[in-house]
Amino acid sequence: MGRAAPLSFVCAVAHLAGAYFSSRNRLRGQGGGGRLIWQQLINGLVTGSTYALIALGYTMVYGVLQLINFAHGEIYMAGAFAGLLLVTAAELPFLAALVLAMVIAACVGVVVEFVAYRPLRRSSRLAVLISAIGMSIFLQNLGLWIFGPSTRSFLPPFPVVSFEIGGLRTNTLHLLTLAVALAMMVGLQFLVARTKMGKAMRAVAQDREAAALMGISVNRTIAFTFAIGSALAAAAGVMVGMLFNAVTPTMGIMPGLKGFVAAVLGGIGHIPGAMLGGLVLGMIEVLGVALLSSQWRDAIAFAILILVLLYRPSGLLGKPAPEKV
Amino acid sequence: MLVIDGVVTHYGPIEALKGVSLEVRQGEIVTLIGANGAGKTTLLRTISGLIRPTHGRITYEGRDLFSMPPEQIVAAGVAHVPEGRRVFPLMSVAENLELGAFARRDPAGVREDMERVFRLFPRLAERKTQAAGTLSGGEQQMLAIGRALMARPRLLLLDEPSMGLAPVIVENIFQVIREINAAGTTILLVEQNAHMALATAHRGYVMETGRIVLSDSADRLLKNEAVRKAYLGG
Ligand SMILES: Nc1ncnc2c1ncn2[C@@H]1O[C@H](COP(=O)(O)OP(=O)(O)OP(=O)(O)O)[C@@H](O)[C@H]1O
Ligand SMILES: [Mg+2]
Numbered sequence: 001m002g003r004a005a006p007l008s009f010v011c012a013v014a015h016l017a018g019a020y021f022s023s024r025n026r027l028r029g030q031g032g033g034g035r036l037i038w039q040q041l042i043n044g045l046v047t048g049s050t051y052a053l054i055a056l057g058y059t060m061v062y063g064v065l066q067l068i069n070f071a072h073g074e075i076y077m078a079g080a081f082a083g084l085l086l087v088t089a090a091e092l093p094f095l096a097a098l099v100l101a102m103v104i105a106a107c108v109g110v111v112v113e114f115v116a117y118r119p120l121r122r123s124s125r126l127a128v129l130i131s132a133i134g135m136s137i138f139l140q141n142l143g144l145w146i147f148g149p150s151t152r153s154f155l156p157p158f159p160v161v162s163f164e165i166g167g168l169r170t171n172t173l174h175l176l177t178l179a180v181a182l183a184m185m186v187g188l189q190f191l192v193a194r195t196k197m198g199k200a201m202r203a204v205a206q207d208r209e210a211a212a213l214m215g216i217s218v219n220r221t222i223a224f225t226f227a228i229g230s231a232l233a234a235a236a237g238v239m240v241g242m243l244f245n246a247v248t249p250t251m252g253i254m255p256g257l258k259g260f261v262a263a264v265l266g267g268i269g270h271i272p273g274a275m276l277g278g279l280v281l282g283m284i285e286v287l288g289v290a291l292l293s294s295q296w297r298d299a300i301a302f303a304i305l306i307l308v309l310l311y312r313p314s315g316l317l318g319k320p321a322p323e324k325v
Numbered sequence: 326m327l328v329i330d331g332v333v334t335h336y337g338p339i340e341a342l343k344g345v346s347l348e349v350r351q352g353e354i355v356t357l358i359g360a361n362g363a364g365k366t367t368l369l370r371t372i373s374g375l376i377r378p379t380h381g382r383i384t385y386e387g388r389d390l391f392s393m394p395p396e397q398i399v400a401a402g403v404a405h406v407p408e409g410r411r412v413f414p415l416m417s418v419a420e421n422l423e424l425g426a427f428a429r430r431d432p433a434g435v436r437e438d439m440e441r442v443f444r445l446f447p448r449l450a451e452r453k454t455q456a457a458g459t460l461s462g463g464e465q466q467m468l469a470i471g472r473a474l475m476a477r478p479r480l481l482l483l484d485e486p487s488m489g490l491a492p493v494i495v496e497n498i499f500q501v502i503r504e505i506n507a508a509g510t511t512i513l514l515v516e517q518n519a520h521m522a523l524a525t526a527h528r529g530y531v532m533e534t535g536r537i538v539l540s541d542s543a544d545r546l547l548k549n550e551a552v553r554k555a556y557l558g559g
Binding site: 199216 | 374405414428
């Protein structure tokens with residue numbers, strides 16, 4: 001697969017799905033299948049943008065530590081709860097609540113790194129993996145203990161207006177989700193490419209020891225990477241909490257896995273790859289659901305994971321080269 | 326300037342340094358020669374804080390380096406050009422050099438030093454925007470040295486700068502090492518190329534399996550019978 005592969009792949013699936021819808025609708029004598037498919041793609045884009053935000057955390061942490069932070073889904077959950085409480089209990093305006101939820105999640109991420117990963121910096125990867133899974137289970141149970149198992153409603157603190165653009169239905173919440181995701185990605189790109197901390201992150205990812213010899217504090221850089229990745233996951237958590245009007249302590253499990261799949265699909269360790277992987281995964285999912293049925297939603301993500309790992313472990317954008325020179 | 330006293334360093338159960346003592350004085354070029362596996366790289370990594378020694382003392386300008394993390398050692402004025410160059414392959418030449426100045430807070434001085442590096446290595450100036458991973462071996466070595474100079478070190482640790490390079494390039498690199506030293510930077514040079522190293526240095530140490538077995542002025546080491554046999558090909 002080359003550079004253009006992801007796009008052409010999505011187009012091919014869209015085409016097939018479009019054909020299926022038109023034929024089905026023609027039987028019913030309705031028509032307009034193409035529009036339905038575009039409607040689905042918009043929904044896929046919204047979901048996919050939240051997967052992308054989650055995937056970024058996985059991929060950045062993997063970049064600096066070669067570690068899959070399996071507690072990442074729980075940080076997303078923590079961010080959603082923080083956002084919910086800040087909006088309902090503290091009655092903060094939405095943007096302030098969003099930013100504060102991101103800060104809180106960033107702190108959770110830094111603590112997770114400090115407690116679960118830093119002491120194992122020189123241990124085997126298996127030990128770190130077990131620690132990651134343990135941390136994930138711990139945070140889920142902590143969430144259950146604090147918030148209880150029931151689902152809480154998360155109504156957007158602003159009016160959600162539905163409208164049509166070019167015959168496609170959408171609403172202000174969808175557009176806000178896309179805008180938040182886009183702003184985060186642009187901000188992250190700037191941070192990584194231009195700022196000193198971003199350069200430190202890239203240096204640590206490319207050669208940790210050489211980075212230390214430059215006077216970069218490797219520990220601080222790793223903590224910072226967790227903070228940023230966790231903040232992005234929190235933004236996704238808050239948006240998804242509102243999109244589904246639901247926040248629960250176990251809400252991080254599936255999106256956590258989806259974000260991981262998206263990161264692998266884009267090429268683990270590759271930042272633009274995680275963005276693309278999230279969007280592509282979101283769209284494939286809705287198309288798959290449209291073609292088959294919604295029971296297949298989660299299976300599709302894992303089928304993609306298996307296919308990528310089998311046929312292109314470096315992902316869509318990753319270079320099919322060894323991990324390190 | 327740098328005093329190393331009875332340093333012992335382990336890799337797990339392996340004792341790589343078995344009590345090394347050595348001194349580098351202000352303004353000198355001191356070379357450390359020895360066969361593969363003698364522990365030269367381990368000693369430099371111990372000095373710059375990449376590995377913790379188990380025993381001994383390392384003092385630099387009167388300060389104890391023993392328990393400092395690498396970033397503080399760099400800030401104290403010690404820069405290390407590691408074995409195998411270790412440039413950041415995906416970053417440009419200019420970005421690699423900027424990273425060398427990571428701990429500095431004087432943008433004007435940094436810009437000045439970047440110009441100085443480009444004067445020392447005009448090849449790098451021509452390749453400012455090229456990814457470091459695509460440079461030739463010699464250019465990568467120049468970049469690794471230039472990157473270390475960007476920290477404006479008072480002590481420069483060089484680990485086998487001649488490794489894998491053509492004789493002309495080696496000649497060029499050693500010329501630059503002399504220039505850097507003449508400009509006031511003290512140098513500890515680890516080399517396999519004992520001839521070049523001893524011809525460049527003021528003093529030298531010979532290391533064998535984790536111990537210093539000989540130390541003298543570079544001239545006398547060049548004439549030393551045992552050194553000639555073992556390291557200078559007879
Ligand atoms: N990471 C490591 N883990 C275990 N043992 C190591 C490690 N690095 C080096 N050693 C061992 O320590 C000893 C000294 O190695 P070192 O790299 O310091 O030698 P050197 O003098 O630099 O050799 P060369 O000239 O080949 O670079 C060797 O026996 C080596 O096998
Ligand atoms: Mg060595």
